[in-house]
């Protein structure tokens with residue numbers, strides 16, 4: 001039975017004590033999330049201090065929570081928009097399926113729009129939860145497993161400007177590098193203080209050795225690779241010494257080739273695992289034997305929710321193409337509903353008949369370039385579109401690189 005809004009109080013959570021309580025509720029709901037506060041209460045306080053938390057209370061009892069972190073997100077073309085990084089969605093096991101999450105998530109979306117965020121984004125524990133709130137999949141990712149013993153690089157990679165750095169102490173440098181990326185892929189998320197706090201915590205307190213290397217002249221570095229070793233009973237005699245990449249940032253092809261080359265330069269290694277890479281990652285092209293690379297684990301990565309559609313559309317450059325009018329219905333944020341003209345200067349509201357209709361979540365996915373209009377049409381998600389409309393949308397919304405963020409939160 002749904003709990004009526006009158007019985008449930010949704011309010012912001014400000015005090016550190018209540019923040020810790022809400023985080024504990026989230027961990028209780030998720031089961032697989034470690035308690036950083038037990039190891040490092042100060043790191044937990046710094047992490048939680050950044051959040052825009054809501055709680056759902058029945059009297060004084062906390063039944064559910066949702067958090068949001070102030071950040072940015074890149075759209076195709078590289079422009080960054082204000083983005084609320086939504087996380088810590090959790091409802092007490094005894095209170096699920098009574099509408100608690102719905103009330104929290106809807107309240108959060110309305111507040112975020114009113115506060116000037118253009119987009120909300122999250123990573124989903126279950127792909128069936130968020131579409132109903134207007135989220136859509138804005139990027140996909142794959143897992144790469146590279147057998148370093150089976151192949152050589154197809155080209156020489158630059159080594160002169162590679163520099164190993166302390167993986168635990170160099171976070172200010174990593175942050176400077178990632179924040180100065182000149183042309184980020186669409187869906188790249190600007191990482192906030194609390195996100196870095198968690199990375200530093202894991203690196204400092206993880207049981208396995210962490211390593212890092214940067215590329216570029218000192219003071220103007222253009223990339224870095226952070227990784228840790230996989231657990232091994234006997235690293236000395238192991239035939240499958242493996243590293244797991246935690247973060248790979250490269251501003252350009254040269255930096256990327258140099259960082260991959262660094263893995264090949266270490267004779268001790270047999271295998272490298274990249275848990276999250278873009279679906280169009282060029283790594284096979286860098287290998288003499290592309291079959292040394294196993295690509296697997298295709299999964300949804302970024303879920304985005306347009307909050308201010310006008311701002312989002314205006315930030316995303318459109319290529320040349322016949323103008324198209326799309327119609328969208330947004331029951332949660334009706335300000336976004338209506339007909340929008342794309343491809344004739346600044347995207348604007350239109351009174352012309354719609355050429356195609358689609359859900360707000362699918363429109364978000366389309367704007368980020370996760371799907372082509374033809375794919376959405378084939379799946380029955382682009383309604384009423386003629387072949388000419390689909391062709392025009394393909395022209396307008398073309399992307400040269402698939403969206404990808406590479407981080408979880």
Ligand SMILES: CC(C)(COP(=O)(O)OP(=O)(O)OC[C@H]1O[C@@H](n2cnc3c(N)ncnc32)[C@H](O)[C@@H]1OP(=O)(O)O)[C@@H](O)C(=O)NCCC(=O)NCCS
Nearest residue numbers: 029030089090091096097098099100101102124125126128
């Ligand atoms: C996911 C979770 C937050 C949903 O909370 P809830 O209060 O039960 O959700 P609601 O009652 O508001 O249900 C919202 C809707 O989503 C559906 N739904 C919720 N969780 C779902 C799931 N895991 N799979 C499929 N459908 C789900 C419900 O059936 C409901 O549908 P309806 O609106 O058509 O009736 C809760 O189950 C939970 O805490 N799960 C464990 C932690 C977790 O996975 N958090 C998400 C992290 S990204």
